[in-house]
Amino acid sequence: MPFFEQSAAEHLRNLETGEVSSVDLTRSYLDRIAALDARVGAFLRVDSEGALRQAAEVDAKRAQRRPVGPLGGLPVAVKDILCERGQPTTCASRILENFRPPYDATVISRLRAADAVLIGRTNLDEFAMGGSTESSAFQVTRNPWDLERTPGGSSGGSAAAVAAGFAPLAIGTDTGGSIRQPAGLCGVVGMKPTYGRVSRYGVVAYASSLDQVGPFGQSVEDVAMLLEAIAGHDPRDATSLNEPVPAYTKEVGLPLANLRVGWVREHFGQGLDADVEAAVRAALGVYESLGATLHEISLPHAKYAVATYYVIAPSEASSNLARYDGVHFGHRTNEKEMLAELAADRKQLETACDRQGLDRLDSALVRMYRRSRSEGFGPEVKRRIMLGTYALSAGYYDAYYLKALKVRRLIRQDFDRAFGQVDLIAGPITPAPAIKIGELAGDPLAMYLLDIYTVSANLAGLPGLCLPCGRSAAGLPIGLQLLAPPLAEARLLRGARMYEQATTWNTTHPEL
Amino acid sequence: MSLSRVEVEKVALLSRLRLSDAELDTITADLAKIVGYVDQLAEVSTEGVEPMAHAIEITNVFRDDSSSESLPREEALANAPHHDTRGYLVPAVLGE
Numbered sequence: 001m002p003f004f005e006q007s008a009a010e011h012l013r014n015l016e017t018g019e020v021s022s023v024d025l026t027r028s029y030l031d032r033i034a035a036l037d038a039r040v041g042a043f044l045r046v047d048s049e050g051a052l053r054q055a056a057e058v059d060a061k062r063a064q065r066r067p068v069g070p071l072g073g074l075p076v077a078v079k080d081i082l083c084e085r086g087q088p089t090t091c092a093s094r095i096l097e098n099f100r101p102p103y104d105a106t107v108i109s110r111l112r113a114a115d116a117v118l119i120g121r122t123n124l125d126e127f128a129m130g131g132s133t134e135s136s137a138f139q140v141t142r143n144p145w146d147l148e149r150t151p152g153g154s155s156g157g158s159a160a161a162v163a164a165g166f167a168p169l170a171i172g173t174d175t176g177g178s179i180r181q182p183a184g185l186c187g188v189v190g191m192k193p194t195y196g197r198v199s200r201y202g203v204v205a206y207a208s209s210l211d212q213v214g215p216f217g218q219s220v221e222d223v224a225m226l227l228e229a230i231a232g233h234d235p236r237d238a239t240s241l242n243e244p245v246p247a248y249t250k251e252v253g254l255p256l257a258n259l260r261v262g263w264v265r266e267h268f269g270q271g272l273d274a275d276v277e278a279a280v281r282a283a284l285g286v287y288e289s290l291g292a293t294l295h296e297i298s299l300p301h302a303k304y305a306v307a308t309y310y311v312i313a314p315s316e317a318s319s320n321l322a323r324y325d326g327v328h329f330g331h332r333t334n335e336k337e338m339l340a341e342l343a344a345d346r347k348q349l350e351t352a353c354d355r356q357g358l359d360r361l362d363s364a365l366v367r368m369y370r371r372s373r374s375e376g377f378g379p380e381v382k383r384r385i386m387l388g389t390y391a392l393s394a395g396y397y398d399a400y401y402l403k404a405l406k407v408r409r410l411i412r413q414d415f416d417r418a419f420g421q422v423d424l425i426a427g428p429i430t431p432a433p434a435i436k437i438g439e440l441a442g443d444p445l446a447m448y449l450l451d452i453y454t455v456s457a458n459l460a461g462l463p464g465l466c467l468p469c470g471r472s473a474a475g476l477p478i479g480l481q482l483l484a485p486p487l488a489e490a491r492l493l494r495g496a497r498m499y500e501q502a503t504t505w506n507t508t509h510p511e512l
Numbered sequence: 513m514s515l516s517r518v519e520v521e522k523v524a525l526l527s528r529l530r531l532s533d534a535e536l537d538t539i540t541a542d543l544a545k546i547v548g549y550v551d552q553l554a555e556v557s558t559e560g561v562e563p564m565a566h567a568i569e570i571t572n573v574f575r576d577d578s579s580s581e582s583l584p585r586e587e588a589l590a591n592a593p594h595h596d597t598r599g600y601l602v603p604a605v606l607g608e
Contacts, residue, residue, distance in 0.1 A: 326593060363605065370525075373529055390547070
């Protein structure tokens with residue numbers, strides 16, 4: 001088996017027995033990236049020098065029989081939205097093109113402490129806003145299974161990197177499905193932990209009540225390993241949960257007895273692709289054959305999830321992204337040009353004796369903000385900022401924002417009731433396999449509607465996992481989503497592993 | 513619910529964005545469509561339902577009131593597009 005098809009767990013065993021060194025393993029991945037990433041575009045930057053240095057340090061630790069961390073020498077790709085001290089952290093946005101954070105995100109610190117090798121930074125939708133990685137200001141990422149198609153998003157670079165065999169493990173973030181959805185569309189395993197399970201400190205904020213960091217891997221075991229390394233309480237994140245982290249790597253292999261799997265009536269309605277429906281129903285059959293019982297459940301408010309999400313997430317985004325003002329960090333417009341433009345505007349209004357226009361004319365500071373932000377943000381980010389500002393503005397707050405927060409509670413209560421009857425919920429991750437690049441350009445609402453199966457978990461704060469469960473007639477990966485109650489990550493991983501062990505979907509890889 | 517261009521211009525100012533005429537046209541149409549879709553929330557009965565602002569409803573996370581090392585000024589200013597040794601520099605605000 002070629003090295004890039006081996007799981008992280010297998011690599012780790014080989015590293016521990018000395019069969020391979022971290023430097024050799026890292027170099028193999030770097031060579032593969034150098035040879036093939038021009039076709040995929042998963043990485044925004046690859047840090048060959050830094051990665052080989054970290055790998056050499058881990059090899060030295062092993063040689064000297066010093067303690068080695070749980071990811072000892074394994075390359076990990078990181079979505080370019082987690083702050084890394086002194087390294088560019090762009091969020092795939094022009095506005096942060098030259099930003100270099102003065103500190104590490106807690107997840108980066110934990111990866112370092114676990115002796116991971118940080119191999120490079122992956123592409124994403126600008127500020128994680130999107131489901132296809134097409135809104136990146138810098139490059140398009142292609143789906144390794146079909147280079148004409150998107151890898152999904154927003155963590156499309158991380159998902160594509162694992163699918164293409166450019167890294168055994170990767171980190172993403174999930175605000176409305178941004179780990180699970182690209183995992184499904186690229187045929188890898190991705191997990192969004194319970195809100196608060198992993199620290200958000202140093203993760204560039206999109207929608208703070210929904211954002212969560214999580215792992216990608218080729219197998220459920222790999223995802224368990226990476227989650228265990230990054231999870232846990234962080235006093236620097238006030239929303240981080242002060243709960244012990246179970247030994248996921250030890251638990252993942254234990255099958256669940258008397259497992260009750262729920263399937264949601266509302267998930268199998270109109271708009272679900274026939275191949276996807278068939279694959280998901282077959283997956284439910286696999287659970288039954290493993291001794292689980294299947295239960296039909298209802299989530300009556302599921303159909304309002306997209307509407308609720310597209311009020312709450314943009315509202316939080318409009319507030320969070322107010323920090324990009326061209327003052328503290330990030331892009332700032334050319335000041336001379338800005339002042340000249342303002343003077344010209346004033347002159348024109350004075351000549352026209354337009355008193356109202358003069359009263360409304362921007363101050364220099366406001367014009368500076370407006371020009372800096374308009375130059376720095378791309379269209380999707382502007383759209384969401386505008387949508388959120390509108391939903392929060394006087395006269396609309398009650399009808400949109402407050403209303404959405406109430407429906408959010410109803411969505412959560414649906415899940416609480418459902419988890420009284422079942423242990424896990426299984427269903428589709430997207431209505432259809434990966435879309436073609438450019439297929440939905442110019443139709444943002446159609447793009448948002450594809451989030452129907454993923455956003456509920458973020459609104460309710462639940463952990464969710466996606467793993468491969470089939471191929472479409474065209475050979476594209478199809479994902480199975482599993483959801484569990486808050487903090488039941490171990491159950492989620494064990495349930496996923498049961499399915500994975502009984503099937504072979506993660507043993508085939510795309511040819512590049 | 514229809515959104516007028518004037519309304520969208522007002523939202524752009526509140527958002528501290530400046531949109532070209534072409535951008536205003538597109539975004540007015542996009543927002544009208546999205547807001548039209550979101551309007552379906554009105555049909556959900558939410559009487560007596562408490563708003564849920566956060567997935568995990570924790571309140572008052574305390575820590576010891578002790579000081580610790582903070583970011584040196586130089587590093588805090590390093591990313592500013594325009595600064596001197598003491599602070600951030602912005603265009604003149606007063607005296608216009």
